[in-house]
Ligand code: FES
C-alpha cells in the first residue's frame with residue numbers, strides 16, 4: 327500500500343503492507359531509531375512523535391493513518407546545522423534524563439505541551455506528561471526541563 331507523507335520536512339513515499347504501524351515504518355524502513363518502543367501497548371510514550379504538531383504514540387497508529395501528514399521525529403527537531411531545539415537544550419541543561427530511553431518521546435511531548443499550554447503550571451505539566459513514563463529520573467528534573475524549555479521557546 328502506498329502512503330505519502332512528510333517526515334522531518336521531507337516528502338516521503340512508502341510502499342508497505344496495510345497493517346504496518348507508523349513506528350515500524352519509522353524505525354525499520356527509514357532507520358529513524360530515535361523513536362523508541364517501550365511497551366507496544368500505548369502506555370509508555372517512548373514511541374511519541376509529532377503528527378501535524380500534536381504528540382501521538384506511533385505504536386498505536388497505522389502508517390496509513392499518517393497519509394498526507396507532517397511527521398516530526400526526534401531526528402527532525404534540531405536545526406539543520408545541528409543546533410538543538412530549545413526543549414532539547416533544556417533537557418540537557420536540567421539533567422532531565424538518565425538512560426535516555428524515554429527522552430525522545432518525552433521531549434516531543436514537551437514540545438507539544440508547551441506549544442499549546444505555554445503557561446502550564448508544574449501540576450499541569452505533570453498531568454499533561456502522564457502519557458510518558460520514565461523509569462529513571464523520578465520526573466523532578468524532567469518537569470524542571472519543561473519549565474526551562476517553555477521559557478526558552480517563548481524567547
Ligand atoms: S511503545 Fe508506544 S506507548 Fe509504549
Ligand code: FES
Pocket residue numbers: 422423424425426427428429459460461462463
Ligand atoms: S531516562 Fe531512563 S527511562 Fe527516562
